[in-house]
Amino acid sequence: MKHLLLLKYGEIGLKGRNRPHFERILARNVAAALRRADGGGPGGTLRHLRGRFLIDLGPSSDEVRAARLAEAAAHVFGVVAVAPARQVPLTMEAIAETAAGVASEAVGTGARTFKLEVRRSNKAFPLTSPEVAAAVGRSVLETVPGLAVDVHDPDLRIAVEIREDGAYLYGREIRGPGGLPVGTSGRAVTLISGGIDSPVATWMAMKRGLVTIPLHFWSFPFTGERARQKVIDLCGVLGSWGTLPDLLVCPFTEIQTAIRDLCPEELRVTIMRRMMMRIATRLGQTERALAIITGESLGQVASQTIESLATIEAVADLPILRPLIGLDKEEIITRARAIGTFDLSTLPYEDCCTLFVPERPRIKPTVAEAEAAEGALEVEGLVERALGGIDRVTLR
Amino acid sequence: MNRDIYLDNAATARPFAAVGEAMEQAVETAYGNPSSRHGLGLAAARVMEESRSRLAGTIGAAPREVVFTGGGTEANNLALKGAAWAYARSGNHLVVSAVEHPSVLETAGWLAGGGGGWRVTLVPVGRDGRADARDVLAAVTGETVVVSLMHVNNEVGAVQPVAEVGRRLAAVRETSGRRKGLPLFFVDAVQSLGRLPIDVRAWGVDLLSLSAHKIHGPKGVGALFVREGVRLVPLVHGGGHEAGRRSGTENVPGLAGFGAALAKMAELVGTSERLSRLRSRLLSIVRDGRPEVVLLGPESGEAVAPHILCLSFPGVPAEVFQHHLERGGVYVSTGSACSSHHRGRASHVLEAMGCPPGVANSAIRLSLSPLTTPDEVEKAGKIIVATAGELAGKGAR
Numbered sequence: 001m002k003h004l005l006l007l008k009y010g011e012i013g014l015k016g017r018n019r020p021h022f023e024r025i026l027a028r029n030v031a032a033a034l035r036r037a038d039g040g041g042p043g044g045t046l047r048h049l050r051g052r053f054l055i056d057l058g059p060s061s062d063e064v065r066a067a068r069l070a071e072a073a074a075h076v077f078g079v080v081a082v083a084p085a086r087q088v089p090l091t092m093e094a095i096a097e098t099a100a101g102v103a104s105e106a107v108g109t110g111a112r113t114f115k116l117e118v119r120r121s122n123k124a125f126p127l128t129s130p131e132v133a134a135a136v137g138r139s140v141l142e143t144v145p146g147l148a149v150d151v152h153d154p155d156l157r158i159a160v161e162i163r164e165d166g167a168y169l170y171g172r173e174i175r176g177p178g179g180l181p182v183g184t185s186g187r188a189v190t191l192i193s194g195g196i197d198s199p200v201a202t203w204m205a206m207k208r209g210l211v212t213i214p215l216h217f218w219s220f221p222f223t224g225e226r227a228r229q230k231v232i233d234l235c236g237v238l239g240s241w242g243t244l245p246d247l248l249v250c251p252f253t254e255i256q257t258a259i260r261d262l263c264p265e266e267l268r269v270t271i272m273r274r275m276m277m278r279i280a281t282r283l284g285q286t287e288r289a290l291a292i293i294t295g296e297s298l299g300q301v302a303s304q305t306i307e308s309l310a311t312i313e314a315v316a317d318l319p320i321l322r323p324l325i326g327l328d329k330e331e332i333i334t335r336a337r338a339i340g341t342f343d344l345s346t347l348p349y350e351d352c353c354t355l356f357v358p359e360r361p362r363i364k365p366t367v368a369e370a371e372a373a374e375g376a377l378e379v380e381g382l383v384e385r386a387l388g389g390i391d392r393v394t395l396r
Numbered sequence: 397m398n399r400d401i402y403l404d405n406a407a408t409a410r411p412f413a414a415v416g417e418a419m420e421q422a423v424e425t426a427y428g429n430p431s432s433r434h435g436l437g438l439a440a441a442r443v444m445e446e447s448r449s450r451l452a453g454t455i456g457a458a459p460r461e462v463v464f465t466g467g468g469t470e471a472n473n474l475a476l477k478g479a480a481w482a483y484a485r486s487g488n489h490l491v492v493s494a495v496e497h498p499s500v501l502e503t504a505g506w507l508a509g510g511g512g513g514w515r516v517t518l519v520p521v522g523r524d525g526r527a528d529a530r531d532v533l534a535a536v537t538g539e540t541v542v543v544s545l546m547h548v549n550n551e552v553g554a555v556q557p558v559a560e561v562g563r564r565l566a567a568v569r570e571t572s573g574r575r576k577g578l579p580l581f582f583v584d585a586v587q588s589l590g591r592l593p594i595d596v597r598a599w600g601v602d603l604l605s606l607s608a609h610k611i612h613g614p615k616g617v618g619a620l621f622v623r624e625g626v627r628l629v630p631l632v633h634g635g636g637h638e639a640g641r642r643s644g645t646e647n648v649p650g651l652a653g654f655g656a657a658l659a660k661m662a663e664l665v666g667t668s669e670r671l672s673r674l675r676s677r678l679l680s681i682v683r684d685g686r687p688e689v690v691l692l693g694p695e696s697g698e699a700v701a702p703h704i705l706c707l708s709f710p711g712v713p714a715e716v717f718q719h720h721l722e723r724g725g726v727y728v729s730t731g732s733a734c735s736s737h738h739r740g741r742a743s744h745v746l747e748a749m750g751c752p753p754g755v756a757n758s759a760i761r762l763s764l765s766p767l768t769t770p771d772e773v774e775k776a777g778k779i780i781v782a783t784a785g786e787l788a789g790k791g792a793r
Contacts, residue, residue: 220723221723222720223719224722350719
């Protein structure tokens with residue numbers, strides 16, 4: 001039997017004239033995710049049905065592979081759910097028999113109640129949806145012992161979709177992340193530190209369809225090779241959710257030591273963040289990005305007060321998007337665990353050198369203060385040299 | 397870029413060229429299964445037994461008392477769990493020094509928790525990291541099954557009074573009226589092999605663990621000395637290899653490498669004195685250049701291993717110091733490489749020594765080997781002094 005997946009997408013179905021564009025990008029992303037998960041295998045072939053994709057995984061009888069590919073498809077942004085489905089000819093006998101098969105499998109794993117959910121997009125089929133539901137339901141009750149009907153809160157929902165080329169049945173679906181396909185919302189530079197927050201912020205930006213260009217500031221020998229590898233690994237996890245462009249590793253040691261040596265201690269973090277924004281802005285121009293993503297959450301640390309955010313943002317010529325702005329630390333951690341980045345983020349490598357953190361940072365800096373404090377810095381030259389030293393790391 | 401100066405030999409030592417050659421030869425020619433009865437099996441068994449005899453000779457044991465394992469951690473697990481399980485009817489208490497390697501401390505902790513309700517007494521150490529033999533003995537009760545004391549501490553190089561503890565334990569066994577031979581004396585000698593003499597008979601040791609890669613051998617190869625007459629319940633059951641104490645087809649190439657490393661170490665006469673001089677020289681270069689440096693562990697003499705030097709430059713996070721030295725081509729450890737997996741937790745060894753967190757968090761470990769040259773020590777000393785100068789007083793804390 002062929003392994004089929006029925007893939008449902010949500011929000012992009014609402015997008016009016018842009019819909020074909022969104023669907024094309026979603027199809028490309030799903031196909032790429034399937035190929036990646038198939039380890040060099042063919043992945044699957046996609047066919048567009050109305051409001052669905054039908055994925056044919058080929059005639060392989062490998063159940064483990066089918067489950068892995070279903071999971072991979074359910075990881076793609078824009079996907080609402082993925083259902084392993086069976087396709088049968090458009091006869092009531094075939095539909096009823098297959099429904100009974102789905103039902104007895106579910107009974108084996110503990111289901112006691114069921115209902116039928118029939119959708120008939122093929123109006124040439126002689127019976128209406130309620131008629132199909134009633135007839136198939138009756139047949140299931142007769143042939144599968146131990147099942148009762150519950151239309152409000154059933155253990156098992158048997159879905160029957162009656163389409164032009166056959167009927168599709170399934171009893172189980174894997175929930176997807178929702179959102180918009182990566183690539184439908186343009187490009188942004190995302191700042192990745194190696195901590196808990198920035199990967200979550202990046203994931204949330206990807207979920208809204210952005211292509212996020214990861215940028216890491218690396219301060220060897222204040223941080224080490226392992227800190228850099230950790231960021232590469234974090235990008236690998238994010239890449240399992242949607243394609244990431246090359247990681248840009250930007251040398252930051254010269255800037256950090258210059259700030260340490262030339263700027264007032266209490267403004268070090270503010271000025272460091274301003275330098276990061278200047279570099280990200282410049283990269284935005286060359287990388288065709290229209291925004292900067294950060295993991296800042298209001299009030300979490302001294303550099304994330306509204307005064308600090310305003311002082312930092314003053315040097316960014318691109319909008320700074322902060323997907324985590326309203327989240328508590330606990331909420332961010334919960335998300336990091338679900339995304340799969342938490343365990344990497346908490347590896348014990350020096351990532352933001354404590355040597356540079358002032359004992360008493362300014363909580364409410366102003367733009368004027370920051371500008372005065374930067375007076376001794378050769379800002380343009382520092383930014384130019386950092387940009388020139390960027391190392392591109394291709395992920396995977 | 398300078399040539400690399402590798403001063404992280406207590407983490408692992410670069411294999412001798414002869415080790416690679418011996419392993420390659422074993423792979424090529426001694427590929428039989430040592431248990432097979434044909435000639436190829438016998439050839440493999442001979443390679444393995446030659447290493448066993450060599451190791452036994454190095455520590456004053458008989459070859460049949462040497463059990464090969466997959467490394468020092470496994471040997472430590474086998475010693476503690478194996479003895480605890482074998483003698484569970486004769487007691488329920490372990491005495492363990494507070495500065496043992498995690499593979500001993502975590503195993504003892506497991507026996508106390510999930511592993512069956514053993515009681516564990518941790519013996520404290522002094523500011524120099526050494527335990528007092530009298531404190532060890534004071535912890536022994538009529539229920540004690542194993543007394544565990546490492547020979548050389550891996551983080552600070554403190555040499556523990558194993559001979560004295562062995563002697564005192566022998567006296568306790570004479571008079572206790574308990575089952576013959578209890579409590580057992582277990583010594584983790586992973587850090588001392590090849591650097592200091594080991595004599596299991598003179599010390600009265602029952603169990604002693606060793607590892608190949610600390611003496612320029614291959615990783616994943618170790619051994620446990622088990623005195624004749626001592627019973628152990630194996631961790632790994634199977635075909636009854638290693639006299640039933642560690643089943644599994646033996647790692648013949650690895651054991652050939654272990655043997656070659658032992659042979660090479662034996663050729664290098666005067667290693668201990670040579671290392672001792674290099675260590676003293678390194679310490680004095682750093683002290684002359686940076687008087688604020690704090691030495692952790694014993695100063696010199698028999699109290700300290702000749703190859704380990706633990707230093708702290710308070711105010712400079714150890715990892716930052718380490719990466720700066722790396723830039724200069726000098727490779728060192730932050731505290732213990734084994735405990736660097738835990739963020740925000742100071743080393744248990746430095747904590748047991750009463751070392752304040754501000755000093756502990758800045759501790760780096762330099763460890764020498766017979767391959768270290770006087771020239772490397774001079775260069776490394778200069779780089780350490782210069783780096784400490786560069787980083788001193790630059791941070792806010």
